[in-house]
Amino acid sequence: MPGTLEAADTDERLVERFKGGDESAFEALVHRHRERIYRAAWRVAGDHAEADDLAQESFLRAYRSLSGFRGESRFLTWMLRIVMNLALTRRGNRRPTVPLEEARHVGTGEAAGRSALRGQVREAVARLPPRQRQVLVLKVYEGMKFTEVAEVMEISVGTAKATFFQAVRGLRKRLAIRDAGPCREEEVKT
Amino acid sequence: MIPCDEALEAAVTLAAGDVDPARRQRLEAHLLGCAACAGEAGRLRETLDVLGAGETPDPGAEYWRTFDARLRGRIVRDRANRRWRGIASLAAAVVAVAGVSIWTAGHRGAQAPAIADGARPVPTAPSAGAGETRPDSGEASLEAGDARIDAAEARLDEAINRLARQEQGERSFEAVLDEVLPAAPSGFDGGEPEKQENDAPKSPDNC
Numbered sequence: 001m002p003g004t005l006e007a008a009d010t011d012e013r014l015v016e017r018f019k020g021g022d023e024s025a026f027e028a029l030v031h032r033h034r035e036r037i038y039r040a041a042w043r044v045a046g047d048h049a050e051a052d053d054l055a056q057e058s059f060l061r062a063y064r065s066l067s068g069f070r071g072e073s074r075f076l077t078w079m080l081r082i083v084m085n086l087a088l089t090r091r092g093n094r095r096p097t098v099p100l101e102e103a104r105h106v107g108t109g110e111a112a113g114r115s116a117l118r119g120q121v122r123e124a125v126a127r128l129p130p131r132q133r134q135v136l137v138l139k140v141y142e143g144m145k146f147t148e149v150a151e152v153m154e155i156s157v158g159t160a161k162a163t164f165f166q167a168v169r170g171l172r173k174r175l176a177i178r179d180a181g182p183c184r185e186e187e188v189k190t
Numbered sequence: 191m192i193p194c195d196e197a198l199e200a201a202v203t204l205a206a207g208d209v210d211p212a213r214r215q216r217l218e219a220h221l222l223g224c225a226a227c228a229g230e231a232g233r234l235r236e237t238l239d240v241l242g243a244g245e246t247p248d249p250g251a252e253y254w255r256t257f258d259a260r261l262r263g264r265i266v267r268d269r270a271n272r273r274w275r276g277i278a279s280l281a282a283a284v285v286a287v288a289g290v291s292i293w294t295a296g297h298r299g300a301q302a303p304a305i306a307d308g309a310r311p312v313p314t315a316p317s318a319g320a321g322e323t324r325p326d327s328g329e330a331s332l333e334a335g336d337a338r339i340d341a342a343e344a345r346l347d348e349a350i351n352r353l354a355r356q357e358q359g360e361r362s363f364e365a366v367l368d369e370v371l372p373a374a375p376s377g378f379d380g381g382e383p384e385k386q387e388n389d390a391p392k393s394p395d396n397c
Contacts, residue, residue, distance in 0.1 A: 027258060027262075030257075030258060030261060031258065034254070034257055034258075035254075038247070038249065039246070039247055042247040043247070048247070048249060051247070052249070052253075055257075056257075056260065056261055056264055059261050060261070060264050060265060060268055063265055064268070117240065121240055121241055125241070136241075139206050139208075140206070140238060140241050140242070145208050146203065146206075146208055161199060161202055161203065164202060164206065165198075165199075165202045168202070168205075168234055168237050168238065171237055171240075171241065172233060172234075172236075172237040175237070175240060
């Protein structure tokens with residue numbers, strides 16, 4: 001597998017090798033980052049099929065334009081920017097879908113409670129405006145610093161912080177409303 | 191002590207685990223003395239904890255086994271499509287250039303003999319009906335050019351005829367004058383009239 005063969009190579013080195021005509025260097029980059037890219041795509045898209053397409057299309061676009069990549073940011077940062085831009089272009093202001101079977105899941109016990117909470121969180125995140133959702137995903141789930149989030153989103157650090165704050169407040173509001181809501185299942189259906 | 195708005199911003203970064211130690215100390219000092227900011231920071235932390243409970247997507251081993259192969263296929267298809275698009279664009283450009291060249295050559299060819307021989311080009315008969323679209327725009331342009339040349343030549347003929355008519359008219363007028371009026375008086379044009387020569391008294395040298 002190319003990913004294991006070039007495990008010692010840095011991303012920068014692999015990019016240089018690809019620019020020099022070594023196609024296997026790109027495969028190594030894909031193998032190294034595909035799970036993170038898929039996860040980020042899944043969190044902004046909200047479902048597996050869309051996340052898969054986003055991840056594949058992002059790598060395809062990276063392949064097309066990697067020869068022009070100047071290395072001003074890390075390869076992963078650049079890849080995440082492609083994912084986020086693609087997600088914004090494709091979905092616009094549409095909210096990701098939350099599978100009903102998951103959101104409807106009601107049971108008893110700790111496991112059921114955790115599952116229900118996960119469904120609520122997922123739905124609350126899905127209902128955020130796209131940019132807030134993306135900043136939240138990059139900050140919370142990708143563990144990026146605000147400077148990195150700003151770089152990926154092509155916004156200022158101050159805007160990244162403000163957007164994150166709005167996202168968290170929006171989430172809290174949604175989750176609190178949901179906790180106090182009379183009928184969660186019906187609300188999800190509509 | 192830092193102001194509340196700065197504390198709130200610091201609380202966001204602190205909750206996100208993205209604040210430097212010096213700022214963290216200033217924030218904690220602020221939170222100790224400000225119940226509102228302490229409450230906000232607590233709620234932020236709480237929300238982020240809930241977010242941490244969000245599921246981590248795991249599409250399974252089978253998905254990852256096919257991921258690279260599917261991507262490779264996508265890249266190959268994309269390359270092929272782009273190559274075909276490139277060839278199609280090139281072909282379209284060649285056809286366009288060839289079309290323009292043919293049209294230009296045809297247009298020059300239609301005009302050149304007419305100028306060289308002074309012959310009037312014969313307009314081509316229309317090959318299509320009035321409502322029929324012409325498949326070749328170059329041919330249509332050639333016919334339009336011929337029509338313009340015909341019209342210009344017709345105007346030229348008319349102008350020549352008009353001039354000829356005017357000249358003929360002037361001659362007729364002179365002829366009428368010659369018939370109606372007596373001969374012009376002598377010396378009018380500097381010449382010596384015949385009558386004067388006959389009537390003149392003979393000089394002693396002539397006797």
